[in-house]
Amino acid sequence: MTTRSKPRSAGTRPPGAAAGPDGMPKNPAKWARSWIYWVLNPLAAGYRRENSLLTRGYTSWQFYKQDFEYIGCFSLYLQPEGIEALEDPTFRRQPRHHPLLDGINAHDESIVDLRTRANETFDHLRLDDTFLAAVGEALAAHRAGGHTDSVAGAYGEDRLPDLVAQRLINRVEVLTPGFEADAVFWTNQRERFKRFQSGAAFQRLNKSIEATRTDAVRLWNLLVALRTEYSEAYGLPPVPAPSDQ
Secondary structure (H helix, E strand, O other): OOOOOOOOOOOOOOOOOOOOOOOOOHHHHHHHHHHHHHHHHHHHHHHHHHHHHHHHHHHHHOOOOOOOOOOOHHHHHHHHHHHHHHHOOOHHOOOHHHHHHHHHHHHHHHHHHHHHHHHHHHHHHHOOHHHHHHHHHHOOOOOOOOOOOOHHHOOOOOHHHHHHHHHHHHHOOOOOOOOOOHHHHHHHHHHHHHHHHOOOOHHHHHHHHHHHHHHHHHHHHHHHHHHHHHHHHHOOOOOOHHOOO
């Protein structure tokens, strides 16, 4: 299986000093406001959500694209203007930003590793005849219970093992009936699959989940500290008013 190439870097630290006496460029309040709105706030929101999801083991990994839906590298959380601001030398040469840039690059590497581990775990399950047999038995039990619903929705029942593997990788406990095609099936049959959430593949996956979550928490703390610093130094609201955006 191929995995995505290494993501774009948040950038190295360019040489040179900014114009301001404290290392800030000229018109520092204008720059700080731009950074708060385009870089710090979106990244803080993204990493906060990431921590919330990964705390319960939900990576949002999707079997049909072999990637995550709701977590990712820094570029997932930024608008084009935010990416441009983050990669601009004016932002990157600020010494106060260096821990953030280093942390972003480290986190992106963790995301790549987590994606690799999720894909490896999926491959492990799909090559396990015992797992495939358990899916078949669960489907038979589901049908024997009088259920005639399409358990895999538009994917078709031949993709049910893929969908079950996805649920296991994401540690899904409950699905919403009427929203997910396999909700009733999963509610009734999920216990028989929990034994597959052990072994070396899942251990590596769980370790990578925790490493990525730890990176996200560390970055959130750095971002909030920077936002507070700029807000207090230049009299800026931590969240700009709609008329200012």
